[in-house]
Amino acid sequence: MKKPVAILISGNGSNMECLIKSMDETHPGYPFLVISNNKDAPGLEKAKKLNVPVKYIPNKDFEAKCIDHFRKNKPAVICLAGFMKVLSSEFIKNFDGKIINIHPSLLPKYPGLKTHERVISAKEKLSGCTVHIVNEKIDQGPILGQKKVKVELSDTVKSLQKKILSQEHRLYPEVLKSFLSTKNQFTDV
Numbered sequence: 001m002k003k004p005v006a007i008l009i010s011g012n013g014s015n016m017e018c019l020i021k022s023m024d025e026t027h028p029g030y031p032f033l034v035i036s037n038n039k040d041a042p043g044l045e046k047a048k049k050l051n052v053p054v055k056y057i058p059n060k061d062f063e064a065k066c067i068d069h070f071r072k073n074k075p076a077v078i079c080l081a082g083f084m085k086v087l088s089s090e091f092i093k094n095f096d097g098k099i100i101n102i103h104p105s106l107l108p109k110y111p112g113l114k115t116h117e118r119v120i121s122a123k124e125k126l127s128g129c130t131v132h133i134v135n136e137k138i139d140q141g142p143i144l145g146q147k148k149v150k151v152e153l154s155d156t157v158k159s160l161q162k163k164i165l166s167q168e169h170r171l172y173p174e175v176l177k178s179f180l181s182t183k184n185q186f187t188d189v
Ligand code: GRF
Pocket: 011, 012, 013, 014, 015, 016, 081, 082, 083, 102, 103, 104, 165, 168
């Protein structure tokens, strides 16, 4: 039986799009719902075009309404893909080990916002992206996978962001597939 995958977004949804497209007939999961806390998120239209049900839930009551939507169809995993709201520890505990996030740095380095700016000012030679389990500490949960990119002296925030985003698009689908395929403590669903 295929496992339901929920995806939470706030913006463009390019990672969401890659995740949805990766879930073909042979994939262990299927995208059952995309939820955005931003009604103007371009990702909502992208998901609709890919025939995935979408919901907009405003920040007020976001978590309670989200849980309502998950009552019938319990997600095996909740993928945060450019989701810009900090989730409460109660919500995280409710789905313990089943919420995963993508972050545009080589965690544990550069958690939080403005990662590319900080990487460039620190003259790092390497950066990249990380998919990790979400726990109560922002961007500090167990790491599931990473991809590295070289930071060139000529890189700007924009060029670095572009290089890393294209690696995110490869990493997130790979990690989702193995997360759903591997029977480990996190995928006991
Ligand atoms: C990505 O860089 C992701 O790592 C970060 O926000 C960005 C979202 O991009 N959390 P998109 O909405 O998937 O295009």
